Amino acid sequence: MAVQRADSRASVDTRELLPALPLAVLFLLSFLVPLLMLIFVSLFRTPQFDEMGADQYVRFLSDGFNLQVLLDTLALGVEVATLTLVLAYPLGLVYVAAGPLARTLITFLILLPLLTSTVVRTFAWIVILGREGIVNSAMLGLGLWHEPARLLYSWGGLVIALAQIQLPLMALPVINSLLRINEDLLKAAKGLGAGRLRVFLTLILPLTMPGAIAGWLLVFAAAVTAFITQTLVGGGRIILMPLYIYQQAMGVQDWPFSAALSLIFTVAVVGIVTLVGTLSRRFMRGVDAA
Amino acid sequence: MRRNLGDLIYVILVGGLAGLTMLLLLAPTLVVLIISFTAGITLKFPPPGWSTRWYAELLNSAEIIRPAVTSLKVAGLATMGAAILGTAGSLGIARSSHRLARILDALFMSPMVLPAMAFGLSLLMVFNLVGIRLSIATLVLGHIIVCVPFVIRMVGAQLQQLDPQLVNCSLSLGAGRWYTFRRITLPLIRRGIVASCFVAFLSSFDNVPVSLFLADARTEVLPIKLWAILEGSLDVRVAAVSGVIVIATLAGLVLAERLGGLNRQIESR
Numbered sequence: 001m002a003v004q005r006a007d008s009r010a011s012v013d014t015r016e017l018l019p020a021l022p023l024a025v026l027f028l029l030s031f032l033v034p035l036l037m038l039i040f041v042s043l044f045r046t047p048q049f050d051e052m053g054a055d056q057y058v059r060f061l062s063d064g065f066n067l068q069v070l071l072d073t074l075a076l077g078v079e080v081a082t083l084t085l086v087l088a089y090p091l092g093l094v095y096v097a098a099g100p101l102a103r104t105l106i107t108f109l110i111l112l113p114l115l116t117s118t119v120v121r122t123f124a125w126i127v128i129l130g131r132e133g134i135v136n137s138a139m140l141g142l143g144l145w146h147e148p149a150r151l152l153y154s155w156g157g158l159v160i161a162l163a164q165i166q167l168p169l170m171a172l173p174v175i176n177s178l179l180r181i182n183e184d185l186l187k188a189a190k191g192l193g194a195g196r197l198r199v200f201l202t203l204i205l206p207l208t209m210p211g212a213i214a215g216w217l218l219v220f221a222a223a224v225t226a227f228i229t230q231t232l233v234g235g236g237r238i239i240l241m242p243l244y245i246y247q248q249a250m251g252v253q254d255w256p257f258s259a260a261l262s263l264i265f266t267v268a269v270v271g272i273v274t275l276v277g278t279l280s281r282r283f284m285r286g287v288d289a290a
Numbered sequence: 291m292r293r294n295l296g297d298l299i300y301v302i303l304v305g306g307l308a309g310l311t312m313l314l315l316l317a318p319t320l321v322v323l324i325i326s327f328t329a330g331i332t333l334k335f336p337p338p339g340w341s342t343r344w345y346a347e348l349l350n351s352a353e354i355i356r357p358a359v360t361s362l363k364v365a366g367l368a369t370m371g372a373a374i375l376g377t378a379g380s381l382g383i384a385r386s387s388h389r390l391a392r393i394l395d396a397l398f399m400s401p402m403v404l405p406a407m408a409f410g411l412s413l414l415m416v417f418n419l420v421g422i423r424l425s426i427a428t429l430v431l432g433h434i435i436v437c438v439p440f441v442i443r444m445v446g447a448q449l450q451q452l453d454p455q456l457v458n459c460s461l462s463l464g465a466g467r468w469y470t471f472r473r474i475t476l477p478l479i480r481r482g483i484v485a486s487c488f489v490a491f492l493s494s495f496d497n498v499p500v501s502l503f504l505a506d507a508r509t510e511v512l513p514i515k516l517w518a519i520l521e522g523s524l525d526v527r528v529a530a531v532s533g534v535i536v537i538a539t540l541a542g543l544v545l546a547e548r549l550g551g552l553n554r555q556i557e558s559r
Contacts, residue, residue, distance in 0.1 A: 016385075017382045017386055019379065020381075020382030020383050020391075026434070030435060031397075031409070031435050033416065034409065034413045034415065034416045038412040088311070090311060094304065106312070109315045110315060112315065112319055115492060115540075115543060116539055117535050119520075122520075123322060123516070123520065123529070124318030126520065127321050128317070133333065164314050164315070167311070167315060196296070221405075231517070242405075245411065246407070246502060255415060262407060265405060266408045270403060
């Protein structure tokens with residue numbers, strides 16, 4: 001009797017899931033199957049699909065160029081995410097201190113780039129960094145530079161442009177966690193004579209770490225995969241994983257190698273995001289306990 | 291005294307950096323709008339003179355208008371598909387304590403975590419190997435998958451807040467499941483659906499990693515077309531397209547705010 005009841009409850013539970021069935025089927029056929037196919041394709045030795053073997057992975061690891069492309073891409077993500085972190089905190093601190101009107105204004109400023117298309121934002125940076133662009137015009141006009149500098153198609157230009165483009169992904173979680181800080185803590189610290197910098201370093205920064213790490217991971221993942229910005233602001237001479245995958249798949253038509261490249265890239269990105277997320281959670285639990 | 295000086299330096303530093311950041315957030319959008327009204331034929335800044343010639347030029351550029359129409363069509367269909375399937379999916383899993391529900395939730399959210407280029411490439415390989423020709427339908431299919439996570443998150447959040455007693459009351463008073471959904475659940479989660487439609491539409495309209503592999507000559511979409519133009523030359527018409535996109539997005543934002551209170555959705559994230 002008891003067994004039967006447990007059984008019927010389980011079947012009711014499963015029937016609850018029924019509305020999700022069409023979506024589940026769709027994801028199975030056009031998400032999971034393709035990703036499994038990607039693994040399968042990467043295990044062929046040649047683009048002619050004649051023999052199977054791990055050749056593509058050996059090829060990736062044995063050529064220094066491939067590893068350099070992967071490392072450059074990951075380094076770009078780290079640099080961009082860290083720069084957005086430095087920019088987001090002052091903005092968040094001003095947001096928290098501001099009145100309702102200024103807060104609405106800052107919210108609008110943060111959402112503005114989030115809502116305009118990536119190509120448009122990238123295009124703006126071409127205008128800003130170009131040979132006749134804003135920075136060059138201003139510097140030449142002020143007589144600080146004697147000839148236009150090459151800002152477009154440079155690594156530094158790419159980092160700054162990507163940081164601006166992905167800044168909202170960092171600003172939103174940082175502001176969210178700044179708003180959650182108990183104000184009495186800050187008052188107590190001030191009352192006990194702590195300067196503002198000390199309050200920031202010993203209270204605000206540790207308390208907002210979860211938001212900062214969440215934002216850092218979002219920006220990192222977005223920056224390493226930002227195909228449009230990487231190719232247009234970075235130019236053809238800076239080769240990063242997304243462009244490399246695209247070239248191998250659509251240009252050279254080497255499907256096994258491009259499949260292997262995508263899988264290696266996916267594992268690297270998801271791996272770093274998971275690792276940083278897990279490590280930081282463990283670290284913060286340690287802080288809580290102390 | 292020394293502490294006051296330290297505080298002052300801190301305030302100036304934070305204020306200065308915040309000001310710089312706000313300028314950085316605003317400048318690109320402003321720059322695009324300004325340069326789109328240039329009279330010149332290059333992206334020289336400041337513009338040598340003012341005109342609306344590039345907007346006029348745009349009206350005569352079939353090779354830009356066609357991809358723009360395709361993009362609108364694809365984004366509309368993908369949003370509709372993602373909204374219907376995603377809302378149904380949310381209804382199934384959001385309130386369920388079944389173990390399978392959590393697995394499905396992770397599955398439906400995974401397009402957000404995985405680099406989308408790998409997904410685009412893999413879908414292309416499947417279509418090729420199975421022998422399905424690329425078309426609007428295959429492109430929409432790819433876009434639906436990347437749009438679904440927004441619907442699952444936003445509609446799911448609304449369903450979590452829904453009082454289950456309302457649904458139970460309706461059912462026990464004799465209303466059917468479909469009637470209860472239409473009259474009770476749907477009106478209560480409308481905000482979430484509208485907001486997620488807005489975000490899904492934008493992300494489909496802006497999608498590159500999937501379209502890069504699934505759009506061919508006949509189904510060329512706007513972001514890929516603009517990318518191809520900018521790869522070749524720094525065409526000023528792109529500025530005019532950008533101007534149109536910025537203004538249309540702002541109008542859409544106001545509309546979505548009226549319909550669904552988008553602001554609250556974003557702030558609650």
